[in-house]
Amino acid sequence: MKEFFFNITWIIPVFPFLAFLIIILFTQGNRKLSHSLSIGSMVLSWLVGWGVVFSAIGTPHLGEHPVHKSVPWFETGTAVFEIGYWIDPLMAIALFMVPFVCLMIFIYAVGYMGFGTEEVDPNYSRFFAYIALFATGMLGLVISENLLTLFMSWEIMGLCSYLLIGFWFEKNYDDPNKITPRQAGLKAFLVTKIGDLFLVLGILYMYSQAGTLSYADTLFNHEFLTHLAQTPALPIFGGWSAASAIALLIFGGSVGKSAQFPLHVWLPDAMEGPTPVSALIHAATMVSAGVFLVARIFPLLNIVVELDHHNPTMSIIAFIGAFTALFASIIALAQNDIKGVLAYSTISQLGYMIAALGIGAYVAATFHLITHAFFKALLFMGSGSVIIGCHHEQDMMELGGLRKKMPKTFWTFLAGGLALSGFPLITAGFWSKDEILAHAWEEFMHYGTASWPFFVWLLLTIAAFLTAFYTARQISLTFLGKPRGHHAEHAHETPNTMTWPLLILAFFAITLGWVGIPEEIVGHGNNWFHAFVGHEYASTPLSIPVMLLSSGLAIGGLGLGWLVYGRKPLEAGQMDPLQKGMERIRLGWLYTAMQNRFYFDEIYAAIFINGSIKLADIFYNFDYNWVINPIVNGVGAVTRGISNIFNQFDEKIVDALVNLTGLSGVKLADLGGITDLKVVDGFVNGIADVTGWIGEKIFRPIQTGKVQNYLLILLISMLAIIGIYLVY
Amino acid sequence: MSIPLNWYLVLAAALFSIGLYGVLSRRHAIGMLMGIELMLNAVNINLVAFWRYIDPAKITGQIFAIFVFTVAAAEVAVGLALVIAIYRNRNTVVVEEIDLLKE
Numbered sequence: 001m002k003e004f005f006f007n008i009t010w011i012i013p014v015f016p017f018l019a020f021l022i023i024i025l026f027t028q029g030n031r032k033l034s035h036s037l038s039i040g041s042m043v044l045s046w047l048v049g050w051g052v053v054f055s056a057i058g059t060p061h062l063g064e065h066p067v068h069k070s071v072p073w074f075e076t077g078t079a080v081f082e083i084g085y086w087i088d089p090l091m092a093i094a095l096f097m098v099p100f101v102c103l104m105i106f107i108y109a110v111g112y113m114g115f116g117t118e119e120v121d122p123n124y125s126r127f128f129a130y131i132a133l134f135a136t137g138m139l140g141l142v143i144s145e146n147l148l149t150l151f152m153s154w155e156i157m158g159l160c161s162y163l164l165i166g167f168w169f170e171k172n173y174d175d176p177n178k179i180t181p182r183q184a185g186l187k188a189f190l191v192t193k194i195g196d197l198f199l200v201l202g203i204l205y206m207y208s209q210a211g212t213l214s215y216a217d218t219l220f221n222h223e224f225l226t227h228l229a230q231t232p233a234l235p236i237f238g239g240w241s242a243a244s245a246i247a248l249l250i251f252g253g254s255v256g257k258s259a260q261f262p263l264h265v266w267l268p269d270a271m272e273g274p275t276p277v278s279a280l281i282h283a284a285t286m287v288s289a290g291v292f293l294v295a296r297i298f299p300l301l302n303i304v305v306e307l308d309h310h311n312p313t314m315s316i317i318a319f320i321g322a323f324t325a326l327f328a329s330i331i332a333l334a335q336n337d338i339k340g341v342l343a344y345s346t347i348s349q350l351g352y353m354i355a356a357l358g359i360g361a362y363v364a365a366t367f368h369l370i371t372h373a374f375f376k377a378l379l380f381m382g383s384g385s386v387i388i389g390c391h392h393e394q395d396m397m398e399l400g401g402l403r404k405k406m407p408k409t410f411w412t413f414l415a416g417g418l419a420l421s422g423f424p425l426i427t428a429g430f431w432s433k434d435e436i437l438a439h440a441w442e443e444f445m446h447y448g449t450a451s452w453p454f455f456v457w458l459l460l461t462i463a464a465f466l467t468a469f470y471t472a473r474q475i476s477l478t479f480l481g482k483p484r485g486h487h488a489e490h491a492h493e494t495p496n497t498m499t500w501p502l503l504i505l506a507f508f509a510i511t512l513g514w515v516g517i518p519e520e521i522v523g524h525g526n527n528w529f530h531a532f533v534g535h536e537y538a539s540t541p542l543s544i545p546v547m548l549l550s551s552g553l554a555i556g557g558l559g560l561g562w563l564v565y566g567r568k569p570l571e572a573g574q575m576d577p578l579q580k581g582m583e584r585i586r587l588g589w590l591y592t593a594m595q596n597r598f599y600f601d602e603i604y605a606a607i608f609i610n611g612s613i614k615l616a617d618i619f620y621n622f623d624y625n626w627v628i629n630p631i632v633n634g635v636g637a638v639t640r641g642i643s644n645i646f647n648q649f650d651e652k653i654v655d656a657l658v659n660l661t662g663l664s665g666v667k668l669a670d671l672g673g674i675t676d677l678k679v680v681d682g683f684v685n686g687i688a689d690v691t692g693w694i695g696e697k698i699f700r701p702i703q704t705g706k707v708q709n710y711l712l713i714l715l716i717s718m719l720a721i722i723g724i725y726l727v728y
Numbered sequence: 729m730s731i732p733l734n735w736y737l738v739l740a741a742a743l744f745s746i747g748l749y750g751v752l753s754r755r756h757a758i759g760m761l762m763g764i765e766l767m768l769n770a771v772n773i774n775l776v777a778f779w780r781y782i783d784p785a786k787i788t789g790q791i792f793a794i795f796v797f798t799v800a801a802a803e804v805a806v807g808l809a810l811v812i813a814i815y816r817n818r819n820t821v822v823v824e825e826i827d828l829l830k831e
Binding site for chain 2: 076077703704705706707708710711712715
């Protein structure tokens with residue numbers, strides 16, 4: 001059985017790709033067939049995927065000896081590029097999550113896109129084609145055996161992200177400052193491309209050093225890694241080793257894809273897409289691909305640290321992650337859009353994972369990656385259920401009191417929210433987040449308070465508290481109290497295709513953490529997750545103070561959030577208590593800044609967009625006002641002056657001579673004139689008439705001014721010439 | 729097992745003809761641009777196929793194809809800019825209505 005699954009792993013991304021092709025080419029007109037194809041392909045991928053996962057789990061020492069197969073794909077000159085699959089614990093863990101979450105969201109999308117109702121989306125089938133293509137990209141990325149196919153899948157996902165964010169491309173808003181789906185898609189595409197550029201450079205650098213891109217010969221070849229860590233990098237990287245330069249360049253790709261500071265600006269706007277897309281791409285899978293990539297290159301990071309303790313690569317990664325975690329959670333406090341809060345929460349949680357990788361907590365980061373995918377997908381789908389139930393009302397200030405009206409959504413959302421805030425002991429988020437905090441604590445204890453791990457730990461700890469607080473705020477504002485808007489008053493529970501996936505994901509959001517409970521609690525050898533994933537990396541010892549602290553933070557944050565928002569629920573038209581409180585202590589400006597996302601969009605617009613326009617202006621002026629045009633005009637003026645001189649010469653001297661000749665000519669011409677009029681004119685007019693007739697009747701109709709007619713004539717002439725050439 | 733060269737040439741010829749037909753028959757300017765792209769890609773298939781079958785040791789065919797890609801990208805950029813400019817001036821992108829060359 002194991003052999004069987006390990007031999008057919010390549011087929012996992014093929015199913016959704018076939019579904020995509022069939023839908024886009026043939027079945028667009030048939031909604032039911034289209035979504036059945038999409039979901040059916042995902043069921044197959046899921047079954048094969050879990051077959052591979054459980055076979056991988058049953059394989060001892062998989063971490064040391066990954067299973068991999070590849071075939072030549074294409075060659076250029078002497079270089080052969082391969083395509084294949086790679087089975088190791090990290091891949092197995094991701095493969096556990098991706099097809100399953102995809103399947104849940106595909107089913108959910110049937111309800112969300114309004115199948116069987118009057119509000120069904122006009123491009124319903126196309127939506128399912130796109131998400132199937134997306135699944136191809138994500139599954140391809142997970143199973144890929146080298147950096148080239150990884151990058152290819154990465155870009156397929158980028159394309160799908162663009163297409164799906166802008167899925168409602170016809171939508172326009174009255175407020176010109178509100179970003180439309182069309183613009184949001186473009187923004188996401190361009191911003192992530194900045195990161196992708198670094199990723200390409202990193203991959204090319206790797207290729208130039210290794211001459212191959214397969215994991216087996218690069219990332220998992222200890223000799224090569226050692227060599228790479230001892231080779232100095234290109235001069236622009238200062239005195240760093242090639243290994244750290246490559247790692248940082250590849251990390252640049254993750255910064256874009258996982259929406260880390262400073263390239264985080266695209267993710268909140270990506271919420272303009274349909275909610276299943278937000279759940280699938282912008283919470284569970286694509287954005288975690290960035291974290292997955294950093295986890296993939298972890299051997300590279302590891303060797304950098306091992307051979308050079310002072311290398312800043314890891315601390316840069318840890319800082320960017322920790323800073324993003326904190327600052328995104330601060331922004332999330334002041335967002336009123338139900339999906340906006342979740343978007344910033346996603347950025348913040350991704351920051352957690354990146355920070356965890358930066359401090360060397362490989363196991364904790366992958367653990368959080370998986371648990372987060374489940375509970376964040378759940379939260380997004382819950383918010384989508386609220387949006388559908390409340391007729392596309394997304395402003396939390398207009399919601400409220402949905403607990404009774406949408407009970408299934410409420411209870412599942414609560415489960416997801418508790419997992420997100422890390423509610424102690426029972427939720428998945430607690431165990432994974434606690435492990436990250438414990439590892440940061442460990443590092444900080446090791447290096448002391450003046451060191452960078454201390455700041456990472458501090459940032460993450462504050463972020464944990466804020467996470468619990470904004471989760472409580474969101475749940476209270478959405479579900480507790482009385483409805484504050486008429487949409488919320490007429491809310492109804494959503495169809496089964498939407499609530500069932502919620503219930504299933506809620507189950508995982510609670511229980512999934514139990515596979516990674518520290519050994520100190522469950523007994524030696526029972527921390528299954530660490531035993532499977534963390535074969536060669538140090539485990540994080542349980543630390544009771546940290547566990548108490550993170551429990552306290554979660555409960556404290558949730559409790560404070562409940563005190564502020566839940567105990568006395570907001571009435572319609574009331575001001576956000578947080579805003580009120582902050583204004584009272586003269587921090588109103590900070591709240592406004594938080595609401596405006598710390599003005600990052602405005603700053604980027606001022607620097608980059610206006611900068612480009614200014615640059616274009618400079619070129620324009622260079623052309624028209626400063627250099628090129630003045631030169632051209634000057635040359636013209638000089639030429640005109642010279643020609644004036646000649647003109648004078650002509651008029652005064654040459655003309656006189658000519659006139660004299662002319663006068664004598666006239667006399668002679670008078671004689672010839674008679675002959676001319678009768679004979680020559682008749683002949684000339686005849687020719688003119690014939691030419692005119694030809695022009696009028698034959699050539700003028702051909703000169704239609706239409707490019708295509710010209711092209712046709714060109715084609716016919718070409719064929720005629722070729723014909724003549726062939727005949728003779 | 730190996731696919732004969734002819735097949736590639738037939739494919740390229742078919743693609744070229746489809747592209748040509750698109751250029752000649754599409755009413756929409758962007759459709760015409762897409763037809764041109766098809767024709768360029770047909771050329772690319774030819775280039776790469778000839779490289780593979782005639783002189784695989786050198787990578788000239790591939791390099792040439794990459795040049796064609798680059799030119800095609802530039803051409804599309806300019807073409808789309810022209811289409812937008814025409815649309816702004818004349819409020820149409822139907823090529824039959826764009827006959828300023830006649831004047």
